[in-house]
Amino acid sequence: MRTAWRALGSLAILAWAGAVPDWGQVAIEARNHGAAPERGPRPNIRVDAPLVLIPVTVCDPLNRPVTGLEKEHFRVFDNKVEQTLTHFSMEDEPLAVGLVFDTSGSMGTKLRKSRMAAGAFFQTANPDDEFFLVQFNDTPRLTVPITRDTEEIQTQLAFTEAKGRTALLDAIYLSIHELKKANRQRKALLIISDGGDNSSRYTENELRNLVREGDLLIYAIGIYEPLSVRGRSAEEMSGPSLLADLAEQTGGRHFAVDNLNELPDIAAKIGVELRNRYVLGFAPTNPLRDGRYHKLHVKLVPPRGLPPLRVFWRLGYYAPGE
Secondary structure, eight states: OEEEEEETTTEEEEEOTTTSOOOSOOEEEOOOTTSOOOOOSOSSOEEETTEEEEEEEEEOTTSOBEEOOOGGGEEEEETTEEEOEEEEEEEOOOEEEEEEEEOSGGGGGGHHHHHHHHHHHHTTOOTTOEEEEEEESSSEEEEEEEESOHHHHHHHHHTOOOOSOOOHHHHHHHHHHHHTTOSOSEEEEEEEESSOOSSOSSOHHHHHHHHHHSOOEEEEEEEOOOTTOTTOOHHHHHHHHHHHHHHHHHTOOEEEESOGGGHHHHHHHHHHHHTSEEEEEEOOSSOOOOOOEEEEEEEEOOOTTOOOOEEEEOOEEEOOOO
16 A cells, blocks of 8 residues: 655655555555556667657655655756656556575574565565576576466575575676566566675676666665674675665665664565556657767756755666667
């Protein structure tokens, strides 16, 4: 179901009832799974020359998705040149989500809450969503192929043991390619891990290029040791920046966690956020088919009287080649 707190006319801030802490006064609305969603531009960034579509998330100071904004509240820049928005929508269409789950040795005491986080995320699912599970330690493994049965994934997680090293980059690489097999247009990865990579064949640059070329969102929950803990490896020290960079490239988000009890709530927030994104579309003023990477910037011009809002969007796209 979806819960909505109405403020300032049409503005709505959404939360997940029962899975997220009490954030204030809310009113509960039932979601009608049988009704067909309003159709508009698909909410994944892509270039259908000369159209560019960008998924955008707006959050309030408590990390709740903000809906109810209109086209005039957004400005988009392509390589620093402002564009005219020709498409604007907000949709809740079926998703394909890959759960990338760390089972390396350092996850031992963190596995139980991590499993609970996966369960909280699946509670936000729609019946037509698709999921798969990639687990990784020394190497990544596709343990549950694409399915609508979230119970199958949770059953697999229940028998997970923590051991070995951390092939995080290889696991993300495998998951991106698995996403290409999904039937859903909207695609995302949810990564749950406790540190950096120390066992992958692929490099950060190789993976970053693959992510830039892809049509997906990356959300990462990082369970890190406190900075005061001595003896952390260089890979563990770089873990937060690695996951944060990959998520930012796609317009997703990285959540650093130091309290295991927060894991289920954060996972539920991610599930809600994935289903409450704006889609901004424009025809580039300079539609060259040069195959180059174009940097995007989205500026929010919110209605008066709102608290400070944060905006998340994919940082760029590759133009079509000749």
